[in-house]
Amino acid sequence: GQQVMQIPQYQHVQEGEDFTTYCNSSTTLSNIQWYKQRPGGHPVFLIQLVKSGEVKKQKRLTFQFGEAKKNSSLHITATQTTDVGTYFCAGPGRGGADGLTFGKGTHLIIQP
């Protein structure tokens, strides 16, 4: 099935610094989704990107979909302690139109 690679696996930042996680696929993705999982919690949907070159913002979070629709990024400006968690990207997977294949996630650790 389709795979999405996500880097870095871990990212330590000082509170107030920026953070970026990257997601790459060897094949063109029809769409990509991003999820956040707080420590001890479950993944929660953040956003979906569909169009080539699309950029979406949610407050301090900026999501981008590459022009070739093979990569995506999530950038957080001026991190806060509430941003702690694991961020996953997910693309269409084995389940055809209804399945998702997740990247391994980036763990964001924030030092006060």
Place this chain on the structure above:
Amino acid sequence: EAQVTQNPRYLITVTGKKLTVTCSQNMNHEYMSWYRQDPGLGLRQIYYSMNVEVTDKGDVPEGYKVSRKEKRNFPLILESPSPNQTSLYFCASSLAGEGRDLFFGPGTRLTVL
């Protein structure tokens, strides 16, 4: 409240003792899926279901069974659990169609001794 529920939330069992983890959603979603989450491996799909009586294998189906007799329920069955099935399990559901976002349950932490 729209939600996906799982039971039990925590379970410690022994090798070979059959167990079932239940999953139920109240959003009338067609699609349901089970994932396991392990350190360094992320979320891996076990089984999924497009609708009632329609199920298919995900990436790591060995040692698991599922059924979808009703739209709202999608139980995960471990006929003979082994220690390598110790993991955190998530059930998720969504509407049918590509690009639909997944709603996850709270997770079930399973330990097989």
